[in-house]
Amino acid sequence: MANLPAIQRFESSTKVRIYRIPCEVFPNFVGYVYVVLGAGEPTLIDTGSGYGDSTKHIVEGIESLRNDFGESVTREDFRRILITHGHIDHFGGLAHLPKNSRARIGIHTLDRRVITNYEERVAVTNRLLRFFIQQAGVPEAMQDQLIQYYNFSKKHTQSFPVDFPLTDGQEMDGMRFIHVPGHCPGMVCIAIGNVLISADHILEKTSPHQSPETITRHTGLHHYLESLEKVSRMGGFDVALGGHEGPIHNVYQRISEIRQGHMRKLDRVRGFLGKSDEGLSNYDVAKLMFPEAKDFHLLLALEEAAAHVEYLYEHGELAVTNLDEVENEAIPSLKYRLIN
Ligand SMILES: [Zn+2]
Ligand SMILES: [Zn+2]
Incomplete structure (x- = not known):
């Protein structure tokens, strides 16, 4: 610069x-x-x-x-x-x-x-981030790449x-x-x-x-x-x-x-999740909220979208739609819909 x-x-x-x-x-x-x-x-x-x-x-x-x-x-x-x-x-x-x-x-x-324990922190966060990315429904072929953006x-x-x-x-x-x-x-x-x-x-x-x-x-x-x-x-x-x-x-x-700005984002997420019967993953919501996001920005978009989905879920506005998968798969991707 x-x-x-x-x-x-x-x-x-x-x-x-x-x-x-x-x-x-x-x-x-x-x-x-x-x-x-x-x-x-x-x-x-x-x-x-x-x-x-x-x-x-x-x-x-x-x-x-x-x-x-x-x-x-x-x-x-x-x-x-x-x-x-x-x-x-x-x-x-x-x-x-x-x-x-x-x-x-x-x-x-x-x-x-x-x-004080930087190396430990990076290793542990890598693990938690990988779990998050899998649960968020990110296509398998993209998962490693997203983790690498975190490690940049x-x-x-x-x-x-x-x-x-x-x-x-x-x-x-x-x-x-x-x-x-x-x-x-x-x-x-x-x-x-x-x-x-x-x-x-x-x-x-x-x-x-x-x-x-x-x-x-x-x-x-x-x-x-x-x-x-x-x-x-x-x-x-x-x-x-x-x-x-x-x-x-x-x-x-x-x-x-x-x-x-966050209230508007929450409304947009409600809009997306209200239209889908089978439910949307965090990754689906991120793609709808930030269609242009690529590379490192896709990781940021995924985290930002998931923070808003999590907020609505914690506040009792969402239901998980794919309980069968959640119960039976080792690392299921969660899908949400708005409770009417
Ligand atoms: Zn900063
Ligand atoms: Zn900061």
Whole structure:
């Protein structure tokens, strides 16, 4: 990528300086890490992916705080690294950032093992994902390919020790952690005065990706919608800074747009499942919802569709239509229809 967005400086109502540093986490996919100054020790929030030039962009970004913004901080000064959630584009850089033995690392307990036992996590998730893909009714010839999309980029990082947990409601030097499970089990937003580091919980343009709890506990649309509600009940945020895309200046309106988007998706899924007597698998629903999705995006589409089907099933709106197969086959694909 030739041009990254510019570094942006924000100042919270509590006089904390927050710098937003872009890095290319995957080819043509930009993520943001945040440098927080004036809230206790110099703090880095997230670390990029460690892939390609991601770490280089962060190191250069920190250097530019001295050259272009008059800050005195150097990369050796960071004493604290907070990881907003256990997705590789946010923590993968941990193993690649220049070693600084004084930096202590914090993440929510529900995502801790993703970092401390990374290899185990990838192996176990592969297994659960395979089961999910089989149950979702994906044609057999495509199953291995979808698993490989999940494994793309998983090999360039490794387990890393974690020093302390980020817990819901905890205050730390003017930062407050808000646990918002849904997009990821241990997803945490960080409130600094009137600024919300919203990470991947609230994004400016994209509705954050959802996947079903059958793959990973504490994800799923039900948790996500509750977590959106949790933030919307907290007044006082004038800007939200996401892990991707632009700053969000209308935080509460954006929350309600994302919520409305899911309500529309749920209605579409009800529409598809209401028309089919023999029932539809998650894969069938994904193809109807996202007919254009291919390759890696097909895996994302399948997870997103399944999260919505799971939500309706959990809320008593669906029935399984192929109980014979479910009872008799080793790994049956479940088919659903709307209960009228
Ligand atoms: Zn994420
Ligand atoms: Zn992300």
